[in-house]
Amino acid sequence: MTDKKPDHSHSPDEIEQRVRNLENLLVGKGLVAPQAVDQLVDTYQNEVGPRNGAHVVARAWTDPEYKERLLSDATAAIKESGYSGRQGEHMQVVENTERVHNMVVCTLCSCYPWPVLGLPPAWYKSSSYRARAVNEPRAVLSEFGLELGEDVEVRVWDSTAEMRYMVLPRQPEGTEHLSATELAKLVSRDAMIGVALVGTAS
Amino acid sequence: MNSAHDLGGMHGFGNIDQSQRENFTHKWEEKVFGLTLACGLLGQWNLDESRYAREQMEAGEYLRSSYYEHWLHGLEKLLIEKGLVTVDELESGRCKNKSSLSPVAVENIPEILGRGSPVQMRPHSAPLFQTGQLIQVKNFHPRSHTRAPRYIRGRSGRVSAHYGAHIFPDLHSARGEKRPAHLYNIRFEAGELWGEQDAEGRFAVYVDLFEPYLQAAEV
Numbered sequence: 001m002t003d004k005k006p007d008h009s010h011s012p013d014e015i016e017q018r019v020r021n022l023e024n025l026l027v028g029k030g031l032v033a034p035q036a037v038d039q040l041v042d043t044y045q046n047e048v049g050p051r052n053g054a055h056v057v058a059r060a061w062t063d064p065e066y067k068e069r070l071l072s073d074a075t076a077a078i079k080e081s082g083y084s085g086r087q088g089e090h091m092q093v094v095e096n097t098e099r100v101h102n103m104v105v106c107t108l109c110s111c112y113p114w115p116v117l118g119l120p121p122a123w124y125k126s127s128s129y130r131a132r133a134v135n136e137p138r139a140v141l142s143e144f145g146l147e148l149g150e151d152v153e154v155r156v157w158d159s160t161a162e163m164r165y166m167v168l169p170r171q172p173e174g175t176e177h178l179s180a181t182e183l184a185k186l187v188s189r190d191a192m193i194g195v196a197l198v199g200t201a202s
Numbered sequence: 203m204n205s206a207h208d209l210g211g212m213h214g215f216g217n218i219d220q221s222q223r224e225n226f227t228h229k230w231e232e233k234v235f236g237l238t239l240a241c242g243l244l245g246q247w248n249l250d251e252s253r254y255a256r257e258q259m260e261a262g263e264y265l266r267s268s269y270y271e272h273w274l275h276g277l278e279k280l281l282i283e284k285g286l287v288t289v290d291e292l293e294s295g296r297c298k299n300k301s302s303l304s305p306v307a308v309e310n311i312p313e314i315l316g317r318g319s320p321v322q323m324r325p326h327s328a329p330l331f332q333t334g335q336l337i338q339v340k341n342f343h344p345r346s347h348t349r350a351p352r353y354i355r356g357r358s359g360r361v362s363a364h365y366g367a368h369i370f371p372d373l374h375s376a377r378g379e380k381r382p383a384h385l386y387n388i389r390f391e392a393g394e395l396w397g398e399q400d401a402e403g404r405f406a407v408y409v410d411l412f413e414p415y416l417q418a419a420e421v
Contacts, residue, residue, distance in 0.1 A: 004324055005261065005379060008265060008359070010267065010271065012228065012230075015228075015230055015271065015274070015385045016228075016229075018274070019233045019234055019237075019274065020230075020233075020295075021295030022233075022237060022274075022277075022278070022292070022295070023233055023237060024295055025287060025292065025295050025296070025297055026237060026241065026281075026287075028297035029286075029287065029291075029299075029300055029301045030300050030301050030304070030305060031240075031241065031244060031286060031287075031295045031301050031303060032237060032240045032241065032305050033305040033306065033308050035305060036240040036305065036306060036308050037232075037233060037236030037237055037240060037301070038236070038313065039236075040236040040239045040311065040315075041232045041235060041236045041316060043246075043311070043312070044225075044235075045225075045226075045232075045259065045317045058292045061317070061333065069362030084316060084318065084320060085315050085317060085318040086315045086316075086317075086318040086319070087318070088318065089314075089318040089319060089320040089370075090320065090322065090365070091323065092387075095420040102235060104398070105351075107209050107351050108207055108208060108209075108210075108253075108349065108351055109253055109256070110269070114371070115336075119225035119226075120223075120225060121222065121224065121225060121405055122219075122222030122223070122269070123218050123219055123220050123222045123223070125224050125269045126215070126219060126222070126266065126269075127209055127212075127215045128215035128216060128218045128219070128220055129218050130209040130210070130216065131209040131210065131211065131212040131213070131215050132215070132218075133393075134210045134211060134276070134327070134395075135210070135211045135353075135396060135399065136399070136407065137402070137405050138402050138403055140218065143217055143218055143220070144218075144220070150403050152404075153404050153405065153406065154403075154404065154405035155405065155406055155407075156405060156407045156410060157407075157408045158210065158351070158407060158408065158409045158410075159409065159410070160349045160350070160351060160409055160410045161349055161353055161365075161368060161371070161385055161410035161411075161412070162368055162369075163302040163365060163385070163387070163410050177208050177320050191220075195314045196363070
């Protein structure tokens with residue numbers, strides 16, 4: 001089949017109508033169960049999200065052996081913490097240090113580790129982020145308010161296959177006395193994508 | 203294919219709109235997300251076919267339209283191509299014939315999402331490249347789906363990890379054929395990709411690439 005030429009006058013109302021028609025059609029044909037859409041959306045809006053990743057990060061900060069497992073076999077270590085499944089079938093965790101800062105992008109689409117971070121923020125899927133992260137990462141980080149020293153090597157991870165990446169941020173100094181539960185509250189989604197540090201505003 | 207989805211290194215998009223912190227901006231986007239996943243669970247196509255369907259959106263239209271419009275386009279295209287709905291039904295929104303397929307039961311969804319779809323396979327051959335080895339990405343320009351972005355083609359980098367063999371997406375997207383290919387993580391120095399960029403300072407890009415994309419670099 002040849003590609004159907006798109007109509008170029010997509011007003012929000014028209015798209016809404018088009019999607020409503022599609023949903024009615026698919027439910028009418030018996031291809032989609034009526035509650036399936038709500039259930040799927042609810043899962044990723046309310047159940048699976050960056051709190052999962054923050055829990056993994058805080059555990060790694062407070063348990064050196066877990067951190068070792070996380071860096072050597074992230075899929076297994078994350079599963080051990082209770083998170084696995086779609087768009088997190090194969091995981092790698094990359095560690096920030098004094099000399100290395102990691103950030104994650106998907107230049108070809110929007111690959112993102114759902115089980116630990118939920119669905120990506122819209123900016124992560126934007127043309128600008130996808131185009132620039134691999135070409136001028138420091139300029140991108142600067143837009144997010146993050147200025148790194150010249151002695152820091154920036155490593156950009158382009159998720160081109162089914163391996164999904166999460167950043168293990170540095171633990172802020174002076175937080176050694178906090179519990180894993182308290183530490184998890186400090187860890188933002190953006191820090192686990194690599195566009196923020198923990199403890200900075202996100 | 204060398205189309206508008208392959209954005210790495212492109213200029214002209216301006217600053218990142220950080221005000222868009224949520225995934226969904228409109229209610230219809232939630233619907234497109236849910237419908238795409240629900241239809242994907244029918245098992246009539248795989249994730250690589252989904253990506254390919256979105257990439258085939260006309261290039262100018264792809265850049266003008268929003269993220270979930272890409273998904274909507276891909277879903278409609280696959281539904282028609284796989285014969286799940288007719289063009290007539292799609293345009294009218296009215297069901298002519300019930301489908302013979304059964305929808306995924308709502309109660310099974312958590313288990314299905316929890317399981318995911320691992321793509322690791324037993325390799326058919328030993329890996330050609332070793333960790334630390336200098337490789338070069340082939341200069342190739344397929345009209346079909348590939349996960350080798352343009353900005354690394356022809357460039358040299360070093361193998362930083364070998365991830366075993368995964369389903370090779372370039373074939374999986376075309377015929378649903380599950381063939382294993384060794385997957386490597388390759389480190390490219392910024393200077394190799396973009397020339398000298400004094401203002402940017404030191405950085406490197408790590409890209410996951412399948413063995414058929416690669417050749418040994420001449421040292």
